[in-house]
Amino acid sequence: MDYTFQFAELLPYTSLIVDGLLWTVALTLITTFLGCLLGTLGAAARAGQHKFLKHAVGIYVELIRNTPFIVQLFFIFFGLPSIGIKLNAWEAGLLAMVINLGAYSTEIIRAGIEATPKGQLEAARTLGLSRVQTFIRVVLPPALQKIYPALTSQCIIVMLGSAVLSQISVQELTFAANFIQSRNFLSFEVYLVVALLYLLLAILMRQLFKAVHYYAFPNLRARK
């Protein structure tokens, strides 16, 4: 092996990488928030009484979970303009990510809801809580607690999946890497640095989720 590593060649592109990093972080944060919200609503519909909603959400979940993310993305970006819905690159990318996370988190949160003992539900209803109150106060908190690790992982997967957005010219981290690689052909250096940045992001994200968990579920703190 007589390859000379040229990491210094990446320095002129620092601002491009930082911009890419910020795009990835911003897209991930918005997606995590909106996607989990969508997933909660979806799970509520799946567990609820409304037949039509239940089936509609079921179809949505199956459709998204059984098709590749890149196909969904291309459909939104390249396909929808044909019927008059034109989103620019980052809008299309964000929408695809939210829809994707929404579907997966629906299933994850639904699992948590189903694991809640029926007796708690009946107790809440007997105490006079409305359906919505029961869901928000009695069903959801323990459900979220149970599936929190799975949800964390799913959000990280979506963050890593945002790399695909480079295909529709969103200038996130992978786009920056591809761009630099197309200019100086230093594949090893570029992709190694970017891979480490993704790793760092994933670790930070897990810590952030832990912090949220700490404040969101004070009841679990005492046990430690």
Next chain:
Amino acid sequence: MPHLFKKVAQWLSLFCLCFSTLHVSANQLDDIAQRGVLVVAVPQDFPPFGSVGPDLQPMGYDIDVARYLAESLELKLELVPVTSANRIPYLQTRKVDLVISSMGKNPEREKVVDFSRAYAPFFLGVFGESAADVKAAADLAGKTLGVTRGSVEDLELSKLAPESAVIQRFEDNNTTISAYLSGQVDLIATGNLVAAKIAEKNGNRELTSKFVIKNSPCFIGVRKGETELLAKVNELVTAGLTSDTLDGLSMKWFKAELPADLK
């Protein structure tokens, strides 16, 4: 042993002599006229310049140009399919009279081949709807432009385009084309052949040439030193350019008129 070498050398030189004297007379133009056949090297793997049609016959812009030259010279035409690697050897070894094979000019080739005037367009340019008012890189201000990442047009436009131009970079040519056809970008930068393909296959959005980024037109190759033949070819190409014959072929194969600088 030395005797044997001598003998072989003698035979070899005689052999070579036979071949070199076979065709050579005063000039090649007379040779061709005498023979009554114009032998032309054409591509068959590079549409729309040259490819094999559904009837297994060669077709394309280069083939039609060869046909035009043969007809003008009142000669029969013989087409010899070549690749880009062997087209110059075919010419040098007298297997063909002309190379009409989407050949670009460069100093290395000019050392071994004489080139006619340009007969076909080959350029990287910016393309868009005819309504788009873009005539130079400076006009790209405020527009979104799709390019294929890392391509020559990407590198050039990254230097030329003004700050406010939004260059959207895609993975490959097809994605760039999709971005244009779906209306995600105002303009695209690509080669005129790619643009011709889009114009042929998709009527959803028109595509016209806006300005040229890099020009590398094609030339007809003639064996070095055959000045009479070269002069004749040049005369016919000029005639074809002024009489709109080549423009017609350009419309047929490239779906666009010949660029003004070719004429």
